[in-house]
Amino acid sequence: MDSLTFGAINIVVMAVVMWNIPLQFIPLMIWLERKGAAIIQDRIGPLRANIFGIRLFGLLHTIADAIKLLFKEDIIPNHVHRLYYVMAPFWSMTVALVPLMLIPIASPLQIGAHLFRFQVADYSSGLVLLFAITGLGVYGTFFAGWASNNKYSLLGSLRSSAQMISYELGMGLAIVAVLMAYQEISVSSIVEKQSGMMKLFHWVVPLPNWGIFLNPVAFVVFLVSAFAETNRTPFDLVEGESEIVAGYHTEYSSMKFALFFMAEYAHMVVASIVMATLFLGGYQIPYVTTEQLRHNSHYALCAILIIIALLCLIAGIIVYKRAKAYGMSFAEKLGKKEYFVISYLLFAAALMSIFLVPLVVQMRFAALPSQIIVAALQMMALFGKAMIFLWLYVHVRWTLPRFRYDQLMNLGWKILFPVSLLNIAITGIVISFT
Amino acid sequence: MVESLLFIILGAVLIITALLGITRTNPISSSLCLVFAFLSLASLYAMLSSAFVAAIQVLVYAGGILVLIIFVIMIMHLNEKDLVHLKPKYMLMLVTAVIVVAGTLAPCLYVLSRSSFFAAQTLPENFGSAELIGSVLFEHYLFPFEMLSLILLTAIVGVMVISKKKL
Numbered sequence: 001m002d003s004l005t006f007g008a009i010n011i012v013v014m015a016v017v018m019w020n021i022p023l024q025f026i027p028l029m030i031w032l033e034r035k036g037a038a039i040i041q042d043r044i045g046p047l048r049a050n051i052f053g054i055r056l057f058g059l060l061h062t063i064a065d066a067i068k069l070l071f072k073e074d075i076i077p078n079h080v081h082r083l084y085y086v087m088a089p090f091w092s093m094t095v096a097l098v099p100l101m102l103i104p105i106a107s108p109l110q111i112g113a114h115l116f117r118f119q120v121a122d123y124s125s126g127l128v129l130l131f132a133i134t135g136l137g138v139y140g141t142f143f144a145g146w147a148s149n150n151k152y153s154l155l156g157s158l159r160s161s162a163q164m165i166s167y168e169l170g171m172g173l174a175i176v177a178v179l180m181a182y183q184e185i186s187v188s189s190i191v192e193k194q195s196g197m198m199k200l201f202h203w204v205v206p207l208p209n210w211g212i213f214l215n216p217v218a219f220v221v222f223l224v225s226a227f228a229e230t231n232r233t234p235f236d237l238v239e240g241e242s243e244i245v246a247g248y249h250t251e252y253s254s255m256k257f258a259l260f261f262m263a264e265y266a267h268m269v270v271a272s273i274v275m276a277t278l279f280l281g282g283y284q285i286p287y288v289t290t291e292q293l294r295h296n297s298h299y300a301l302c303a304i305l306i307i308i309a310l311l312c313l314i315a316g317i318i319v320y321k322r323a324k325a326y327g328m329s330f331a332e333k334l335g336k337k338e339y340f341v342i343s344y345l346l347f348a349a350a351l352m353s354i355f356l357v358p359l360v361v362q363m364r365f366a367a368l369p370s371q372i373i374v375a376a377l378q379m380m381a382l383f384g385k386a387m388i389f390l391w392l393y394v395h396v397r398w399t400l401p402r403f404r405y406d407q408l409m410n411l412g413w414k415i416l417f418p419v420s421l422l423n424i425a426i427t428g429i430v431i432s433f434t
Numbered sequence: 435m436v437e438s439l440l441f442i443i444l445g446a447v448l449i450i451t452a453l454l455g456i457t458r459t460n461p462i463s464s465s466l467c468l469v470f471a472f473l474s475l476a477s478l479y480a481m482l483s484s485a486f487v488a489a490i491q492v493l494v495y496a497g498g499i500l501v502l503i504i505f506v507i508m509i510m511h512l513n514e515k516d517l518v519h520l521k522p523k524y525m526l527m528l529v530t531a532v533i534v535v536a537g538t539l540a541p542c543l544y545v546l547s548r549s550s551f552f553a554a555q556t557l558p559e560n561f562g563s564a565e566l567i568g569s570v571l572f573e574h575y576l577f578p579f580e581m582l583s584l585i586l587l588t589a590i591v592g593v594m595v596i597s598k599k600k601l
Contacts, residue, residue, distance in 0.1 A: 084462070123485060124486070125489045128490065128493060132492035135498065136497055161501060164501075165501060
């Protein structure tokens, strides 16, 4: 196989994978958001939808939602501008899915003479392009609001665009400081730079060489701006229900509304993965380099098994604690035993993976399998880090109230903007001395 | 083969969207056409191995300046009646296009075609990278670059002075 064919296959495979990652995260995030709300407000949360009594902890609600939205009547009001009205949700969703194509999710595999990248495009100025594409998302809201020909929609879209423009400045300047710290502009080399230990003025600091430790101010500015860019709660004036009905998607129904809804969650997933990549070392595992992992791939496989066992154990305990109460309240057919069965299965899986550990420790892997094992561990690391941010999104949504509009603008222009400018100056001074 | 096909498609999209951009009466439509024109122009830059310029083209023009333009258009909220006298005058446009092409582009192309500008040459190693552009901009052309930013600042201050009655 020549290198061009291999490269084309690599790009197509990874494009399909990367395209699916946010799409698969969306139902999970909707479930997590509802359950998170339930935990914070001391409720049970969604648990009504069932198939023959099987409820899967309310996960079926997401499927029920999707079916409901698919079968609803798709109304296009007469007073809208048809082309832009139809285009807007598709634009939002497309722009939400594209940025992930520039992010590596594991270190590349060496297959024979070829290099298999876990990244669709290793663009030389990838970080700039990433933010350029994210900036295009504002057109979706723009055209939705304008084409709806409705005052509330127009107000919502004007609010959203003003907010996005303001916070893009702070975000971009935070990124400049990060770029100065790494002295790199391609996403894959930024991630590679974050392996190993942090060095400050020739001393080794016992911290991983991550962006969050190199440039904490930029991280805070970026985090706040990312919340504003995704229109999440402290900044969700775009759809302030009490003021402007539902904002830019007031006139949308059925699957077109669902596309806006999905685009919001896809934006969250992408923003979380970008933050994990820039500030939490991407796929890097703290204190261990990729080379060390590849030489000791049996330990890497052990680590994967232990993580799986721990996750299964925690999930099993949570399910088992609720099994009895839920079995009593849902006394229909299979529902009575469901939670017990699931918790026993989880315990069995945990035990299985623990028993596999002593076997795996004695195994030695060839070059390619060990690379694949390390790649799997690195993907788990990246998505674990992204989950931290996704949970933060949910937690913030159910704990913080909405900002007033002038507070939002003050925060963007009078706090984040000067702080990130100052941060650039300080970063420059520190870099010139090291 | 693939490259020339892509070039033809992108060039066609660029020309068509640019033409649509100047012939639409609705300012929102023409700005959307301009977005697509900028995007295809950025792809052309990327094909000509100027990756950084392509990214900046999308970031600054499609993502920044045009958003502000659309923002202003939306706040003005023009209705159909206001737009009637904005119908494009095709004859005038054609004459302008002919004058521009004949007066500026054609002499430039003529001079360039006689020089070695179009001759095939190998690109330097890091052509189009952010490092090269940065070093050219901030070492060789530092003074004009800083003067440009001063001119932009003057424009901003001027707008403030004109628009506010009481400073």
